[in-house]
Amino acid sequence: MTDVVALARDLVALDSRSSQSNRAVADRIEAELGGFEIERLDFTDPAGVAKRALVAHRGPMRPGVAFSAHMDTVPATGWTTDPWSPSIRDGRLEGLGACDMKGPLAASIAAAKAAPEGLPVTLLFTFDEETTKAGARLIAEQSALARRAAPKGIVVVEPSGMRCVRGHRVHVQFTATALGVQAHSSTGEGVNANLALIRFLHAILPVHDRLRTDPAWQDPAYSPPFSDFNIVIDNHGTAANVTVARATAHIKFRYSRRVDPMPIVAAVREAASRHGITLEEAWEGTPPELAEDHPLVAAAVAVTGHPATTAPYGTDAVELQAIAPCIVLGPGDVSEAHRPGEGIALAELEAAPATLVALAERVAAL
Template identity: 65%
Template sequence: MGNDLGALAAELVRTDSRSAVSNLAVAERVEAELAGFAVERLDYADAAGVAKRVIVAHRGGPGGLALSAHMDTVPETGWTEDPWSGAIRGGVLHGLGSADMKGPLAAILRAAQAAPRATLILTTDEETTKAGAREVAARSALVRQAAPRGILVAEPTRLAPVRGHRSHINVTATARGVQAHSSTGLGSNANWALIPFLMELRAIHATLREDPAWQDAAYDPPFSDFNLVLDNHGTAINVTVPVATARVKFRYSRRMDPAPLLARLERAAGECGVALDIAREGLPPELPEDHPLVRECAAAAGQAARTVPFGTDASILQDIAPCVILGPGDIGVAHTPHERVALAELDAARDLYLTLLNGTPASP
């Protein structure tokens, strides 16, 4: 069963599907694995006009489990060898997306092929906007027909079931100046307008790290991610900066109310004269430890359920059915230039997914 799982995963790694490019090639390759399934294609264009495709597939009666994975990857930042080599060395698959998510994607495909009843939710743009998952939640007739009782979201968890994770809010602050040759004194540098707002961001970052009221002991680390990226959009050193942008990814858990922090940001932006855009994904998904799906996954995996600080499509897919995040690979190597996953772990993931697809639900 599935002796070619590693070969399929390597082939998927070799197909470029970074979030900024179209995923149609990888979607078509995935669909070639879905003989015997009813298949629904949900096509859309992202904000840059790039063609994207989400796939929902189902066979068997309604009410079973769904397996979900995303087809996109992060950019190839930092790679010094071919990110799309799909090289297998010593039983380990290397390459961009090998752990997040081409390897897990191959594992759920092989598991679904071996099960008499299975639903597949295969998204894209998970690494950016969660737009693919939103398309499924808003438009999929097939997922409503399949009526899954739960969704297993494949992400690198070392095959430990994850019952909850943080969700993010993306904050973009933009300051504007006047471009000119910097020697003339005729320009206005947008960075000087942005700096006072950055000082408030620094203060918020310290609050999240130091104030227990803004922390959640159920997560490791207990403090929220508040990651800052600055951008002068390629301005040269001898040009006054016309546009300066600060972007923050803020992650929070279910027990936290982000409203006071967002109000603080809006107040600071108004005082500093910068434009502010706030984009929220779905609420943080979190199931109780005694939820039937959590107990079922913990029993099958032989590991206690836990929480994680990173986010997944579960923040959106939870609107369809309860979600547990479960998959092969180590999140510690995801999004790095040495991403990899052991083929033995992909095999174990396939077998675990198949056990859950064929298993008896835990009683409420």
């Protein structure tokens, strides 16, 4: 077993769902970084859970490349086997986070360790990418080592099949809440909060439909060209014989740089006001997107031999672009992420460090 596969396996075996502490993963990573200058950024999340971001640097303190990866994973929803017992079979490493993104994280460490002496390489390892991007934001706002390293470009090593992703969408997360009166449903004394929520959802249904059909609200540079407008409904555990006291709709609206979010946001706000819905909004930053001829994109295209593309999902680049221009490029297939049986091909994982080193050399020469 190669070193990069062994490290990826060790990381998968550590439970670092976003709801849990990532300290054990951070400690395992730090054990790999002998000879690196290391900065630890500690954080306590709103639930009181201890988290840690790591920034590391090796080589001369001059601008070069930074590799970034997150240490957290999504929940183990749908798994029928132990998600933290990594297995190797049929040429794949399988386990929760093997693809997104402990395999790519291991590849970035292997690349940084294999880089020639004299080549500056910085590592930016975050937490809570799958939820709030708090780890990347902490690095962007507070890392003294990242400021001193001043990288020319950041490579977020999310799974992209080792193809350069030059831009991706960001989101507005709406939380729409309707209130009712809880009672035994047979008495007629309650008020079901779902009734108001249903009217609100019916009012915004045309927004969902127009996003999928109106070219004016789409971006042909992305696949799919229409923005995500995903609705998740929560009755907070109410039983079928109880009128719903609280009904919530979580709506994730993703958009790229060419799409103006304000008509969609205005429509949601108006519908909420009209139907007595309390609306909260959580905005990510500006969609990170580089031109096809940007030097960082051109370097990645030259090294990989594949044209640059865009992605409908989001990454820590939304926060890290405050430090330096960002691309996404890493081993693995994103279709493997966030599902039971997640895995990454060993051949791609083992080949990735050499490609990342070659990219680091090109970026340093820019």
